[in-house]
Amino acid sequence: MSTNTVDNTRKVTTRRLTEMKQRGEKISMLTSYDYSMAKIVDAAGIDVILVGDSASNVMVGNTTTLPITLDQMIYHAKSVMNGVSRALVVVDMPFGSYQGNSKEALASAIRIMKESQAEAVKIEGGAEIRESIERILCAGIPVMGHLGLTPQSINKFGTYNVRARKEEEANKLIEDAHILEDLGCFALVLEKIPAELAERVAKELTIPVIGIGAGGGVDGQVLVIHDMLGINQGFSPRFLRRYADLATIMTEGVQHYISDVKSGDFPSEAESY
Numbered sequence: 001m002s003t004n005t006v007d008n009t010r011k012v013t014t015r016r017l018t019e020m021k022q023r024g025e026k027i028s029m030l031t032s033y034d035y036s037m038a039k040i041v042d043a044a045g046i047d048v049i050l051v052g053d054s055a056s057n058v059m060v061g062n063t064t065t066l067p068i069t070l071d072q073m074i075y076h077a078k079s080v081m082n083g084v085s086r087a088l089v090v091v092d093m094p095f096g097s098y099q100g101n102s103k104e105a106l107a108s109a110i111r112i113m114k115e116s117q118a119e120a121v122k123i124e125g126g127a128e129i130r131e132s133i134e135r136i137l138c139a140g141i142p143v144m145g146h147l148g149l150t151p152q153s154i155n156k157f158g159t160y161n162v163r164a165r166k167e168e169e170a171n172k173l174i175e176d177a178h179i180l181e182d183l184g185c186f187a188l189v190l191e192k193i194p195a196e197l198a199e200r201v202a203k204e205l206t207i208p209v210i211g212i213g214a215g216g217g218v219d220g221q222v223l224v225i226h227d228m229l230g231i232n233q234g235f236s237p238r239f240l241r242r243y244a245d246l247a248t249i250m251t252e253g254v255q256h257y258i259s260d261v262k263s264g265d266f267p268s269e270a271e272s273y
């Protein structure tokens with residue numbers, strides 16, 4: 001196989017993601033939170049599965065990511081791991097599991113790795129969580145950074161609007177991105193920032209930069225699976241492309257079933273013992 005050929009069977013590792021950036025191959029990443037969905041997503045050939053704390057929104061119906069607990073994230077991560085054989089699985093460190101101090105952060109990361117057997121953690125923030133990232137990395141746990149719109153800080157921002165439009169915030173983001181790379185993070189998610197800024201960061205860093213609402217000039221893209229498959233219909237930001245309308249398909253399927261049960265059409269003789 002030539003070095004430029006994409007191998008859809010080989011296990012994805014953090015090192016492979018760096019190689020993909022080096023040869024200009026874009027990285028595909030989607031969220032999953034359960035076994036059945038993760039199995040489909042993995043078999044379809046995705047590079048990275050994120051067990052995102054967006055589970056708080058799309059699996060539980062909370063309005064923010066803040067309420068989800070470490071135990072709940074581990075439960076989701078374990079379920080995902082049971083369905084995945086090829087993709088790299090990254091797990092979000094939930095709000096409250098790392099902000100206290102770096103020892104607490106390490107203990108949380110260790111619980112995620114030990115109890116779910118996932119392969120990396122993602123953590124929101126820059127310079128302010130430097131010590132925690134250092135400690136987690138020292139334990140041999142790969143860390144993915146997350147800058148720009150960091151939903152766990154929604155109460156500080158007060159809005160989900162595009163971040164880092166102003167020079168001061170953009171400069172801080174660039175500085176943070178370099179800090180995360182220098183610390184040893186293997187990749188970085190940039191959420192909802194101007195495309196030009198995201199492209200600049202991706203060019204300046206050697207680690208892969210994966211965007212959500214950060215334009216096409218980065219090294220890969222991530223979306224929440226419930227949003228891109230149209231299961232979650234109540235969220236339609238500009239950056240979201242819908243690849244299916246599963247809510248409609250599911251509604252039709254459920255309505256068909258209800259009608260068959262009510263009419264006595266289901267079960268038939270062939271469906272009975």
Ligand code: KIV
Nearest residue numbers: 031052053054222224
């Ligand atoms: O929790 C999540 O799904 C995320 C992505 C939006 C990057 O952090």
